Amino acid sequence: MQHVIDPTPYKKVALFGGTYNNWSALEHTVADALRRGAEAIWFLGDAGGFGPLPNRTVDLLRSLPVRSIQGNYDDSVGNSKEDCACGYTDPRDNHFAQISYDYTLANTSTDHRTWLAALPAQARIQVGAHRVLLCHGSPRQVNEFLWESTTPLGFVEWLCKTEKTDLIACTHTGIHWERRLEDGRGIINVGAIGRPANDGTQNVWYAMLEDAGDRVRSTFIPVAYDVTQMSDDMRREGLPEEFIETLNTGWWTTCLEVLPGRERMRGQH
Amino acid sequence: MGEDTPLELPFLYLDTLWLQVTGTVCNIACLHCFITCGPKNHTHTMMSTSSVEEALDTGVSEGMRHVWFTGGEPFLHPDILQLIDMALDRGALGILTNGMLIDDALAAQLGERFRTAKYNFEIRVSLDGATLEENDNVRGRGVFDKACEGIRLLAAHGLEPILAVTTLDDSQVTQERFAALLRSLGVTRPRVKWIPPFRIGREERRGRGYEAWETLTAHDLKEPEAALKLQCGTSRTVTSQGVFPCPILINEPGRLMGGTLADTLDSNRVDHQACHTCWVEGFSCST
Numbered sequence: 366m367q368h369v370i371d372p373t374p375y376k377k378v379a380l381f382g383g384t385y386n387n388w389s390a391l392e393h394t395v396a397d398a399l400r401r402g403a404e405a406i407w408f409l410g411d412a413g414g415f416g417p418l419p420n421r422t423v424d425l426l427r428s429l430p431v432r433s434i435q436g437n438y439d440d441s442v443g444n445s446k447e448d449c450a451c452g453y454t455d456p457r458d459n460h461f462a463q464i465s466y467d468y469t470l471a472n473t474s475t476d477h478r479t480w481l482a483a484l485p486a487q488a489r490i491q492v493g494a495h496r497v498l499l500c501h502g503s504p505r506q507v508n509e510f511l512w513e514s515t516t517p518l519g520f521v522e523w524l525c526k527t528e529k530t531d532l533i534a535c536t537h538t539g540i541h542w543e544r545r546l547e548d549g550r551g552i553i554n555v556g557a558i559g560r561p562a563n564d565g566t567q568n569v570w571y572a573m574l575e576d577a578g579d580r581v582r583s584t585f586i587p588v589a590y591d592v593t594q595m596s597d598d599m600r601r602e603g604l605p606e607e608f609i610e611t612l613n614t615g616w617w618t619t620c621l622e623v624l625p626g627r628e629r630m631r632g633q634h
Numbered sequence: 635m636g637e638d639t640p641l642e643l644p645f646l647y648l649d650t651l652w653l654q655v656t657g658t659v660c661n662i663a664c665l666h667c668f669i670t671c672g673p674k675n676h677t678h679t680m681m682s683t684s685s686v687e688e689a690l691d692t693g694v695s696e697g698m699r700h701v702w703f704t705g706g707e708p709f710l711h712p713d714i715l716q717l718i719d720m721a722l723d724r725g726a727l728g729i730l731t732n733g734m735l736i737d738d739a740l741a742a743q744l745g746e747r748f749r750t751a752k753y754n755f756e757i758r759v760s761l762d763g764a765t766l767e768e769n770d771n772v773r774g775r776g777v778f779d780k781a782c783e784g785i786r787l788l789a790a791h792g793l794e795p796i797l798a799v800t801t802l803d804d805s806q807v808t809q810e811r812f813a814a815l816l817r818s819l820g821v822t823r824p825r826v827k828w829i830p831p832f833r834i835g836r837e838e839r840r841g842r843g844y845e846a847w848e849t850l851t852a853h854d855l856k857e858p859e860a861a862l863k864l865q866c867g868t869s870r871t872v873t874s875q876g877v878f879p880c881p882i883l884i885n886e887p888g889r890l891m892g893g894t895l896a897d898t899l900d901s902n903r904v905d906h907q908a909c910h911t912c913w914v915e916g917f918s919c920s921t
Contacts, residue, residue, distance in 0.1 A: 454916075456809070505647065506862065514754035515699055515726040523697025622825060625726065625754040626794065629823055 369488040378492055379403035381571035382536020385559025386416030388425055390569050390590040394558045395429045397588055409536040410436025410501040413469035415559055415608055417598035423477040435484035436501040437508040442473050443482025452508035455622035464605060493576030498530040502537040511535055511554055513542035514627035525550045532581050541570045541585050549580030561615040563632040567592050641850055641905040644861050648696040648899060650869035650920050652881050653689060655717055656680050656705035657874050662732060664773045665840040666800055668832035669885050671706050678873040678884060683713050687720055689872045692895040694724050700920060702728045704881055709735040726754040733759035733784030745791030757795040759785050762802060764811040782819055789820040796825040830915045832882050832908045844907035865918040866902055870895060881919055882908050
């Protein structure tokens with residue numbers, strides 16, 4: 366699997382994950398990142414799932430100034446696999462995941478599938494003098510769930526050392542957080558822009574990294590988008606009301622069983 | 635790789651560390667227990683505080699994310715709160731328990747740790763039936779009521795436990811029945827972990843042993859992500875005796891891998907018939 370290396374010492378880089386077919390959030394996120402002066406914008410994978418009209422999102426990812434790496438969903442859709450390989454273990458989670466996946470697979474063009482299948486697995490970039498590794502779930506497993514409450518400092522130290530990097534940026538869980546060592550090395554989960562972060566708001570989130578000399582400064586940025594338009598599209602496409610409820614309330618209604626207790630109790634369901 | 639090649643699974647990394655903190659010592663003797671725990675079973679004795687700490691520290695240096703305490707019944711350990719704090723200082727912790735020893739004071743202390751610890755803290759309570767009769771037929775008289783009370787107290791103190799259910803009777807094990815039971819005990823987000831029966835220990839006598847065909851083959855292990863599919867590709871279990879590939883095999887002959895965790899982070903044999911259960915069920919003891 367291809368890994369991209371970009372040695373350009375960027376001052377400001379925007380990172381987002383999990384578009385989940387949310388083309389409106391994608392438009393707003395990229396516009397916001399450009400307005401804030403991002404020199405590079407990276408998508409950390411999982412274009413499809415959950416939302417409507419997958420071709421619109423992939424059209425945008427290919428036409429906007431965004432570079433992409435491959436998530437498990439992109440590998441599955443790109444290679445027409447049987448399921449999304451999201452890593453769920455609960456029957457209800459898998460039920461809804463399969464509805465999303467079958468819809469996305471059936472409605473993604475052959476040309477876009479070819480593009481998704483060819484995406485690189487990881488990228489290594491520079492923010493100032495700092496090495497940043499971009500991946501989907503984790504550098505060692507594309508569908509590993511790195512939650513804040515299950516990512517201890519010892520693991521952060523071990524993974525940065527093993528991967529020979531200063532910062533690891535990932536997504537896959539859909540909730541943004543970061544954990545840093547005292548020397549500034551760390552892991553940042555940039556969250557997802559395809560659905561809210563199970564926080565009771567309609568916003569979605571992305572991350573901006575900036576060179577701050579001795580360390581990389583990170584900021585999580587909320588993005589508002591056209592929830593009504595997206596809900597209408599989802600209804601027209603016959604997607605589950607549970608998904609539409611999540612966009613409108615900001616609370617996850619499905620795929621909850623993978624959440625650790627700490628994160629689960631912060632949500633409504 | 636021929637069929638007579640030893641079935642070796644590569645070790646990828648240490649994600650999960652299992653600590654058999656009370657060994658095989660338990661306050662009950664379930665009929666399906668695959669390591670035959672009970673009040674008089676001291677095959678694996680309780681781990682000392684220092685040996686737990688040593689294993690945890692090795693785990694940290696190896697990049698461990700998750701720790702699970704099991705036994706036996708972990709809350710029989712006289713220093714359990716100290717062990718919990720040691721673990722939660724180093725990673726996410728889960729405890730497998732029968733829930734019977736959790737009183738209001740202990741539930742309050744556990745709930746406090748759930749709210750304030752640096753990392754996630756889960757309690758998983760075992761129950762093998764959604765009614766007293768179904769459960770106590772397997773786990774023993776009086777167990778259902780005490781376990782339910784433990785669940786209720788934990789939930790009341792904000793630590794909603796996961797229910798662990800061994801799938802002994804498919805007609806009884808529906809998500810709805812156990813979710814309803816949990817809700818009746820004050821759990822607002824019911825979670826159930828299903829566990830297939832491992833046909834060793836007491837379960838071999840209660841149900842049946844393994845059939846000859848129930849074994850992994852070299853062909854199985856050619857699957858690209860075999861080492862991620864089996865939990866022993868990313869975890870180890872430490873008891874007072876030493877280190878084992880998983881919590882299932884601690885009483886099985888020839889499965890002791892070594893004395894210290896650091897010495898056992900290498901490939902292991904997956905030729906035990908219980909390995910077949912994990913493989914076909916896609917089962918991991920972790921959540």
